[in-house]
Amino acid sequence: MNQDQPTCHSASPEPSPSETFVAFTAGLWKQNPVFVMVLGMCPTLAITNSVRNAIAMGLATTFVMASANAFISMVRKLVPKQVRIATYISMIATSVTIVDYLVKAISIPVYKALGPFIPLIVSNCLTLERAESYAGKNPIGKSILDGLGMGLGFTFALTCLGTVREVLGAGTFLGFPLFGSNFEPWVLFLLPPGGFITLAMWLLTFTLWRERSDKRKRAREAALEKPVEIAS
Amino acid sequence: MTNSWQMIRLLGAVSLLCGLLIVGTQVNTAARIRSNQETIMRESVARLLPGIEKQIVYGIQPSGDLIILPGIEVSGPRFFAGYDAAGNFLGVVMEASERGYADVISAMYSYSPDTRTITGFQVIDMKETPGLGNKISSDLPFLENFKHLDATRPIATVKHGAKKNPWEIDAISGATISSRAVGRMLQKSVAEVAPVIERNLDRIKRGQ
C-alpha cells in the first residue's frame, strides 16, 4: 500500500500536479465507470464477447469522452444553465459522429463488429454524466484528463469482461486459441446471458475486494489513532 | 428578452461549430471509407474465385437489363463477374441474404453459368448461435457442399448425412435451421439472378 494517499486530498485552490494526476487516475480505478459507478452498461454487456471488440469500443468511447469534455470545458463559462444539457448533448453527438467516421475509415470489420453501438455512445449515460459533473465545472486540461482517465477505466473494465467471455466462451484470447482442440467452449458466455453473468461476477469480485481493503484501512487508522490520542 | 436572445445566439454558434466539425470529418474520411469498403468486397470476391485478376460489377435494372456499375456503393440487385489475367471469364459472384435462427444471414457465393453450379460459398454477416449455427461459416464438411452444388434443380437442404443428389445440401447436425436458411437464400438468389445472367452471358464473357 502506498503511503502518499493524503496528498490527493489537499484542498489547495491552485491545481497542483497531484490534483491533475487524480483527475486522470480517478476513473481508472477509484471511480471506475463500470465497476464502481455502474454506468454505460449497454456497450459493457453488448460488445464484450471478444477482447478485440472490447478494446476497440473502449478506445472509441475514450476518444469521445476526451474530445467532448474538451469542447464542453471550453464553452462552460458561456453556456447559460437552461440550455446546458442541449449544448452538451450536441457536442457529444458531434464527437460521436466524428468517431463513427474515423472507425469506418480505419477498419470496416471493426466497424461492423461494434455495430450500432458507436452511434449509441451518444446516449451512454457515462459521457453525459462526466460532462455534467466534471467538464462543466473544471478547466480544459483537467477535463481532458478526466475524459481520458474515465475512458481508459471504461476500456479496462470492458477488457476484463471481454477476456473472461472470450476465454471461456470461445477458448481464445484476441483470436489465438489457448487450449487444445479437445476444449469444448462454454458457448453460453458469448450469448447475452453470459454478459449479464460475467458482469455480475466482476461486480461481486470488486465489492469483495473493496470491502476487504476498507476493513484493512479502518483497522490501520484505528491502530494509528490510538497513540496520537494518548500523546495529546 | 436579451437573455433568450443570448441563448439562441449561443445555441446557433454551437450548432455551427458542430456542423463544421462533422462536415470536415465526413469530407476527409469519405474517400478512405469508400476504398476500405471496396477492398473488402474485392477480397471476398477473390476468395470465392481463385485466380481472379479483374472484376466488373453488373447492376440488374428493373427491366432485366444489365448495366456496368462504376463501384460498389450503388446498392440494389447486382453481381460481380470475375476474369483472369488473360481476360477469360471465371464465373460470377452473387450476394444473398435470408433470415436465419437469430437474425439475417448475409453471404456471397460463386456461380458458374456454364455448368450451372454453385462453386463456393462464404458468410459475410450473421448473428447465429456461436458453436452451433455459426458453424455455417467454418464447418468444412458443410462448406464442401458448395464446391459443386447443382443449381439446375431447386436447391434443397436435407438432414445431416442424408445427401444423395448433387442439388442437395447436407445440413450441419445441431444447426439445421441455419443450414436451411443457407439453402433457401441460395435457391431464391439463383432463381432470381441466373436467368438474367443466362440471357446476357455472351456480353458478360466479353466483359462489356
Added chain:
Amino acid sequence: MNESLSHIFVDALLINNFVLCVFLGMCSFIGLSGKFSTAWRMGVSVMFVIIVSSILSYGTNLVLVRFHAEYLRIITYIVIIAATVQLTEMFIKKTSPALFRAMGVYLPLITTNCAVLAVPLFQTSRNYSFVQSVVFAIAASGGYTIAIVTLSLVRERVELSDVPSLAKGTALTLVLAAILSMAFMGFAGMGNGG
C-alpha cells in the same frame, strides 16, 4: 429487406428483445426495476417517447436524405429525442400534475436511454417504410416494457428472501437479468416459419 409487419413485430418484441438480447436501455433497466410501480411507469413513458421520436425521425431522415446530409443523422436524432422528452414533460405537467409527480423524475432520464436512440437508428439502417417503422417502434418499446416489468416483479419477490449482503444490489439484479435473458433465448427460433 421486405419483412412482413408481423415478423418485425415478433422480432423486436421477443426474438431480439431490446433489453435482454441486444442490451439496450440497460441503465434504466437495472436502475429503475426495483419496484413494479416505477417500472411500469418508466415502461409507458419510454414507449411514448420511442413511438413519437420514431415517427419524427422518419420524417427528418427523409429531409436529410433529400439534401444528402446523412452525416447529420446522429445529431439530429438525439436532438429530436431530447425535444420529444422535453415536450412530453411539459405536456404531462400541464395536463396531469398527478401523473407528472409520479413520472417526473424518470422523464429526463429517457434522453440518455440508448433504447430510444437505437429505434430511429435501426429503422434507418434497415430501410423500413413508415408503417414498418411505427410497428418496429411499438414492438421494440413494448419489449422494453415487458423486460423491465418482468424484472421488477421478480425483484420484488427476491427482496423478501435472504441474500448474502455482498450480492445485494446490482450483482443480484444482473444474475436475475441473466436468467430472464436465457428464457428469452428460447424465442430465437420463432422467426423461422418459412
